[in-house]
Amino acid sequence: MLDRDKHVGTVSEPRIVDVEKGFLKFFAKATGETDPVYFDADAARAAGHPAIPMPPTYLFSLQMSAPAKRGDAFDKVNGLGIDMGKVLHGEQGFTYHRPIYAGDRLTITTTTSDIYAKRGGALEFVVQDTRFENDAGVLCAEARQVTVVRNG
Amino acid sequence: MVEGQHLAELVRGPITRATLALFAGASHDHVPLHIDSDFARAAGMDDVFGHGMLSMAWLAQALRHWAPAECLRSWNVRFTAITPLHATVHCRGEVTEIFAADGERRARLKIGAWTDHDIQTLDGEAVVAID
Incomplete structure (x- = not known):
């Protein structure tokens, strides 16, 4: 758990x-x-x-391209250490505030917002929220990801 | 767009192993469940299966056919079933509400993806700005 x-x-x-x-x-x-x-x-x-x-779902790829040193889902030392064989993508959402284009540089920050279990712990859900800001510090987009861990 | 309107279906696939390999590389999602059959079977799956984000990328293309890309305000989906290898993916949408927010007209869409065996794999909602 x-x-x-x-x-x-x-x-x-x-x-x-x-x-x-x-x-x-x-x-x-x-x-x-x-x-x-x-x-x-x-x-x-x-x-x-x-x-x-930038296509709308590429935000997720930007996250995957830059795993966090702190709080990454798979990092066993400084993150959640989830086994890659046990994950499923549960939910994904995006909110857009301004368009993003090739050549843009973004700063992304991810917060682990919630963790909850279902079926007596057989399934665990990790909710992570990510903000994407441009060079000027303006919020361009937000993403919410729910990762499911199969413990059963 | 009007309430109750069914939007044109977009069909993508079938999903081959090459589709998954290319998408893994292009999307930076290297989780081996999608590209390594040995790993997937050891993890208790029948075989590799489609990335949820691949179907969501296709659903984004459908959204763009329904409303210009810059009109997409927010959306979310639940991944309700695995998309198996070789599946064809049908992206569908329906207008559920027309409303005003932040000084513009918007449509709320019920959106989803289904396999050719009519298994729903994505279930969600989108909000787009409309004229």
Whole structure:
């Protein structure tokens, strides 16, 4: 069982991530995207964007690309130490405040907000909230992730 | 958009092992349950299975077909079942409410994804700005 008192309220260190054009193009290819706006900066500009726009779920990938040194789900020393063979993604939510584009640099901070169990502990749920701020410290997006641990 | 309107379905897949390998690399999600059959079986699964975030990425594409990407305000989904290897994913939405907030008109959508065997894999809600 996860130690609720130890982990709930843990806030990660701020992680600086770059929204890389090459990775956005790779993501577009891997998800079967066909709109040239997601592959070609010129097409993006022609459509009124300053650069290739970040797809809405890529926020999750930014998190995965920069595991926190403090409070990461899988880190056995400084995080929750969840076994990768026992995880399921339970829920995912996003709120957007301003658009994010290739070339942007964001600072992301993750808080472990809640841990609860169901079925007598056979399933545990870890709720983590992440904020994405731009260089000017403006909140661009928020994400909420619920990770399920299968203990049964 | 009007209340009760069913939005055009978007179909993606079928999910192959190559789909999962590419998505793992592109999305930075390297959890081996999705890309290593030996690991998945040792963990008690039948085989590798689709990332929840892959289906959610496809649902985001459906949302974009229904409303411009910059109009998406917030959304969330529950992953209600595993998306098996070889599944085809059907993304669907329905307008449940038109309302005003923060000085704009918005639509609340009931959204979800289903496999070709009609198993619901994602169940959620989205809020988009509309004209």
